[in-house]
Amino acid sequence: MTKGPNTRLADLFGLTGWSKGELARRVNRQAAAMGHPQLATDTSRVRRWIDRGETPRDPVPKVLATLFTERLGRVVTIEDLGFGRSGPVGRRQPDHGLSWASERTAAVLTEFTGMDLMLNRRGLVGAGAALTAGPVLDGALRDWLRNDSPTPPGPSRTDGPTITDPVSSDRYEAAPVGSQEIDALERSVEVFRAWDAARGGGLQRKAVVGQLNEVGGMLAYRHPPHIQRRLWGVAANLAVLAGWMSHDVGLEPTAQKYFVIAAHAAREGGDRPRAGEALSRAARQMVHLGRPDDALDLMKLARSGCGDEALPRTRAMLHTIEAWAQASMGRAQAMRRTLGEAEELFVSDRDDVPPPSWMQMFDEADLHGMQALAYRTLAEHDPSAARIAERHAKKALKLREDGRERSKIFDYISLASACFIADDPEQADRYARLALVSIGSTSSHRTWDRLREMYRLTGRYAGYSRVEDLREEIEFALPTAPRSSRDGASLPMPRWGGNAMV
Numbered sequence: 001m002t003k004g005p006n007t008r009l010a011d012l013f014g015l016t017g018w019s020k021g022e023l024a025r026r027v028n029r030q031a032a033a034m035g036h037p038q039l040a041t042d043t044s045r046v047r048r049w050i051d052r053g054e055t056p057r058d059p060v061p062k063v064l065a066t067l068f069t070e071r072l073g074r075v076v077t078i079e080d081l082g083f084g085r086s087g088p089v090g091r092r093q094p095d096h097g098l099s100w101a102s103e104r105t106a107a108v109l110t111e112f113t114g115m116d117l118m119l120n121r122r123g124l125v126g127a128g129a130a131l132t133a134g135p136v137l138d139g140a141l142r143d144w145l146r147n148d149s150p151t152p153p154g155p156s157r158t159d160g161p162t163i164t165d166p167v168s169s170d171r172y173e174a175a176p177v178g179s180q181e182i183d184a185l186e187r188s189v190e191v192f193r194a195w196d197a198a199r200g201g202g203l204q205r206k207a208v209v210g211q212l213n214e215v216g217g218m219l220a221y222r223h224p225p226h227i228q229r230r231l232w233g234v235a236a237n238l239a240v241l242a243g244w245m246s247h248d249v250g251l252e253p254t255a256q257k258y259f260v261i262a263a264h265a266a267r268e269g270g271d272r273p274r275a276g277e278a279l280s281r282a283a284r285q286m287v288h289l290g291r292p293d294d295a296l297d298l299m300k301l302a303r304s305g306c307g308d309e310a311l312p313r314t315r316a317m318l319h320t321i322e323a324w325a326q327a328s329m330g331r332a333q334a335m336r337r338t339l340g341e342a343e344e345l346f347v348s349d350r351d352d353v354p355p356p357s358w359m360q361m362f363d364e365a366d367l368h369g370m371q372a373l374a375y376r377t378l379a380e381h382d383p384s385a386a387r388i389a390e391r392h393a394k395k396a397l398k399l400r401e402d403g404r405e406r407s408k409i410f411d412y413i414s415l416a417s418a419c420f421i422a423d424d425p426e427q428a429d430r431y432a433r434l435a436l437v438s439i440g441s442t443s444s445h446r447t448w449d450r451l452r453e454m455y456r457l458t459g460r461y462a463g464y465s466r467v468e469d470l471r472e473e474i475e476f477a478l479p480t481a482p483r484s485s486r487d488g489a490s491l492p493m494p495r496w497g498g499n500a501m502v
Contacts, residue, residue, distance in 0.1 A: 003052065003053035005050060005053055006049060006050055008080060008081060008082035009049060009050050009064075009081050009082045009083075012072070012076060012080065013050060016072065018071075020043045020046040020047055020050070021043045021046075023067075024041045024045065024046050026067055027039070027041045027046075027063050027067065028041055030063045030067055031059065031063045034062075034063065039060070039063075055083050056083075061078045061081065061083040062078065064078075064081055064083075065078050065111070066118070068081065069115045070118075073119065074254065075112055075116050075119065075254060075257070077108065079108070105261075105265060106216050106219035106220060108261065109216040109264075110217060110220075112261065113209050113210075113212050113213035113242075114213055116209050116242075116254065117209055120206045120209070131285075131289070176218075176221050176223060177218055177221075177227065177231065182227065182231060182234065185211075185215065185231075186230075186234060188211060189234060189238060190357065192207070192238075192241055193237075193241060193361070194403060196244065196245055196248070196406075197403060197406060197407065198403050198404070198405050198406065199406070199441065200248055200249075200442035200447070201244060201245025201249050201443065201444060202245070202248065202249045202443025204245065205242065205245040205246060208241050208242045208245060209242050211238055212238040212239055212242055215234055215235045216235065218231055219231055219232070219235065229269045229270055230269070231269075232265050232266070232268045232269030232271075233265075233271060233274070235262075235269075236263075236265040236266035236269060236275075236278065237262075237357070237358055239258050239261045239265055239278070240258070240259065240262040240278050240358065242258045243256070243257075243258030243259040243262060243281055243282075248443075248444045248445060248446050252289065255281075256282055256285065259278050259279060259281045259282040259285070260279075260282070262274075262275075262278035263275040263276075263278040263279050263305070266278060272305060272306055272307045272309050272310075273307075273311070274358060275306075276301075276303060276304075276305040276306035276310065276314075277302070277306075277314065277318075277359075279302040280299060280318055280321050282298050283295040283296075283298035283302060283321055283322075283325065284324070286298060287321070287325050287328055288446070288449070290328075292325040292329050293329070295321070295322075295324075295325040296322065296325050296326070299318065299322045299325065303315075306318070311349060311355060312345040312346065312348045313349040316341075316346040316349070316362075316367065317342075317359070317362045319338050319339070319341050319342035320339065320367065320374065323339045323342065323370070323371075324370065324373055326338060326374075327374040327381075328377055330380075330382075332378055332381070332385070335374055335378055339371055339374060342367065342370075363399070364399055365395075365396045365399035365400045365401070365404075365407070368396035368399065369392070369393070369410065369411055369414070371389075372389045372392035372396055372411065372414045372415070373389075373410075373414055374389075375388045375392060375418070376389035376393075376417055379418060379421045380421070383421050383422065386418040386419070387418070387422055389414060389417075390418045390419065393411050393412075393414045393415035393418065394415065396411045397411045397412070397415070405442065406447065409435050409438060409439055409442065409447050409450075410447065410450060412432070412434045413431075413432070413435045413450045413451060413454050415431045416428045416429075416430075416435065417453070417457055420460075425461045425467055426466070428457075429466050429467060429470050432454060433473075435451070436451075448479065451474060451478060455471065455474045455475075458470060458474075
């Protein structure tokens with residue numbers, strides 16, 4: 001009795017352009033290169049994997065993942081191919097590879113980062129996969145996130161670390177870690193976070209992914225519970241950073257997977273608010289890409305996942321993201337109500353409980369920056385909102401601290417865009433030029449996306465000499481903008497981008 005075709009493998013196989021015989025030959029060559037010269041795959045075996053849903057023995061799934069990753073220029077994991085780690089998974093599963101048992105979290109983390117690093121090393125960084133829709137993520141993760149994180153049996157605080165099943169065949173030989181090593185890892189997260197806020201995600205993404213990969217190896221050991229929880233926290237923070245940096249440079253499916261990995265890691269460490277915040281990043285990504293309905297689905301999941309443990313400031317941040325999604329859909333009343341709740345939550349935070357490290361970036365400046373973004377987005381539907389966006393953007397800029405250069409660029413672009421919508425081209429020109437002064441020093445593609453969107457708004461003022469000059473400067477600043485474009489029609493036009501909070 002057969003299981004039926006492996007539709008995941010069939011879909012990816014169709015994208016490669018290979019024949020079944022060619023795939024078999026490539027499997028044999030790759031396996032030999034990975035230290036398995038005895039492997040002998042033929043066309044009939046490939047046909048059984050695809051058409052009958054048979055699961056090949058190790059190391060074939062890992063070999064296939066490597067081959068498909070190289071061929072497609074994006075990370076392809078064993079789960080993406082329809083092969084489960086604890087038994088065959090021939091048919092397409094409803095979780096789309098996004099939900100997994102707790103014991104597999106470190107394995108998925110290590111495999112995914114390893115494949116991502118391979119793409120970086122070989123210059124094959126692509127984004128050919130499709131983003132999973134918000135409702136699918138919601139359905140796959142809702143029950144999992146609501147339940148209490150399982151606490152696997154482990155040694156007592158006085159016991160030494162023990163090794164669990166290896167997470168992959170090429171896992172480096174990680175050593176057990178103690179409190180001092182965790183301290184150093186947590187400091188490295190702060191360094192990466194500050195660098196991203198100042199310069200964008202492109203320059204340090206590979207380093208963050210590499211650090212996360214090593215942490216995955218450390219998690220193969222069963223440390224004392226207090227060490228294991230902190231290590232999961234480091235993994236969650238690094239995964240969020242890897243996702244945010246990937247989003248910042250346009251690797252959207254990769255970013256989404258990192259956000260989901262971060263949610264899993266946070267839950268393993270018992271930090272439900274962190275898991276919810278990780279999913280809120282996926283929601284912001286959806287709004288940036290013009291899918292606010294999916295973003296709202298994800299925000300419901302993020303809020304429910306946080307439970308009652310989230311501090312008022314964390315809940316305020318979640319509300320601002322929801323308000324931005326509502327603004328994208330033209331829901332003015334709902335947006336204003338949600339932003340009002342965000343303000344109330346923010347001021348109700350008495351700072352009697354120190355915020356976690358991952359929330360320290362969300363300060364009053366970010367609150368105003370998100371309000372400016374929401375009102376500026378609403379102004380596309382209701383131009384009267386533009387003046388309110390201006391006020392919030394100016395407050396954000398006044399409050400911005402040094403080292404938040406990307407945030408300042410976003411604020412200036414929000415301010416200039418609001419001025420263009422409010423029919424004030426002279427002020428818009430001024431603020432747009434302030435954004436252009438430092439935009440070249442960042443590696444953030446999102447700043448370029450936002451600049452392209454502002455460029456669109458300049459079209460109605462093309463007869464003004466200063467705006468004409470500004471348009472030329474924008475065209476010159478955009479890495480892929482055609483120099484001859486005068487009306488913006490030929491410039492790629494992504495939907496309105498997100499704020500710079502990390």
